[in-house]
Amino acid sequence: MRDQEHALEVRLAVAAAGAVVLVVPFAVIAALIVGNVGWLHDLDHDVSAPVHDFSLAHPAWASFMWWWCLVFDPWTWRAAALALVIWLVRRGARPLAYWVAITMIAGGLLGVLLKLVFERQRPSFLDPVATAVGYSFPSGHALNNALGAAVIVMALWSFVPRRRRRWLVAAGIAVPALTGLFRIGLGVHWLSDVVGGWLFGLAVVAATTAAFVARRTGSRKLIDAQA
Numbered sequence: 001m002r003d004q005e006h007a008l009e010v011r012l013a014v015a016a017a018g019a020v021v022l023v024v025p026f027a028v029i030a031a032l033i034v035g036n037v038g039w040l041h042d043l044d045h046d047v048s049a050p051v052h053d054f055s056l057a058h059p060a061w062a063s064f065m066w067w068w069c070l071v072f073d074p075w076t077w078r079a080a081a082l083a084l085v086i087w088l089v090r091r092g093a094r095p096l097a098y099w100v101a102i103t104m105i106a107g108g109l110l111g112v113l114l115k116l117v118f119e120r121q122r123p124s125f126l127d128p129v130a131t132a133v134g135y136s137f138p139s140g141h142a143l144n145n146a147l148g149a150a151v152i153v154m155a156l157w158s159f160v161p162r163r164r165r166r167w168l169v170a171a172g173i174a175v176p177a178l179t180g181l182f183r184i185g186l187g188v189h190w191l192s193d194v195v196g197g198w199l200f201g202l203a204v205v206a207a208t209t210a211a212f213v214a215r216r217t218g219s220r221k222l223i224d225a226q227a
Contacts, residue, residue: 019210022203026138029196033120033137044190048123052187055129062129065182072179074140077148078104084155099212100155107147107204111140114200123187132188139189142197145176150205176201 032040055062081104088097120137134140153172160168180194 019203019206022199022206026196026199026203029192029199030118030137033118033192040192044123044192047191048184048187051185052123052125052129055185055187056127062186065185066130069141069179069182069186072141072145072175074108074144074148077144078108081148081151084152088155095212096155099208100151103151103205103208104147106208107201108144110204111138111143111197111200114138115140120193123190125187128187130186130188132186136189137193137196138200139180139183139193139197141183142176142180142189142194143201144197145179146198146201147204149173149176150202154205154209 029040055065081100085097085101088094088100115135115137118137119135122132122134122136149172153168156168157165176198180189180198183189183194184191
């Protein structure tokens with residue numbers, strides 16, 4: 001029992017530290033955007049312009065990126081999370097199901113709120129490859145892909161055989177990474193939008209994980225005290 005309590009405390013410390021480590025660079029990027037710092041604007045433009053020009057010159061590649069981003073739309077991850085919640089409840093893993101639901105809802109709502117707070121305009125090109133509505137920072141696709149992939153990987157970890165976990169992790173990294181890069185390639189987000197979305201999505205997962213583990217640790221200590 002003491003070993004289990006120690007393991008929970010270690011997980012709590014790691015999750016809490018992870019949340020801080022992820023939030024700090026996100027806050028730095030946000031501050032640079034609010035301050036309209038020149039070098040960040042130049043970096044965003046220097047990345048976006050040539051990538052957009054390449055996409056414009058290769059319509060088939062642009063079409064592929066557009067379809068990819070449509071498939072991995074934020075609502076796709078929400079639907080997948082809902083299916084995962086139902087599956088976990090049926091398997092008797094209700095606490096884990098609650099964590100999945102709370103994390104996805106919190107991340108989605110906070111992402112929308114942040115867009116309204118920062119009101120950053122999207123990239124604008126004379127001959128755009130694609131267009132998107134709403135504000136730019138943080139990228140909703142990047143945030144929700146990182147959020148959804150991390151949640152699904154963590155929720156399924158104990159259910160997946162050890163030899164297949166590396167494929168689960170690889171997919172959990174590759175899909176959000178490509179989706180974020182493709183949003184830049186389509187000219188609908190700046191690099192800093194995408195990086196900010198990745199960071200914040202993972203920060204939400206780390207924060208809710210810390211809260212979840214803290215609750216379990218507290219419950220175990222309460223049970224031990226009553227025993």
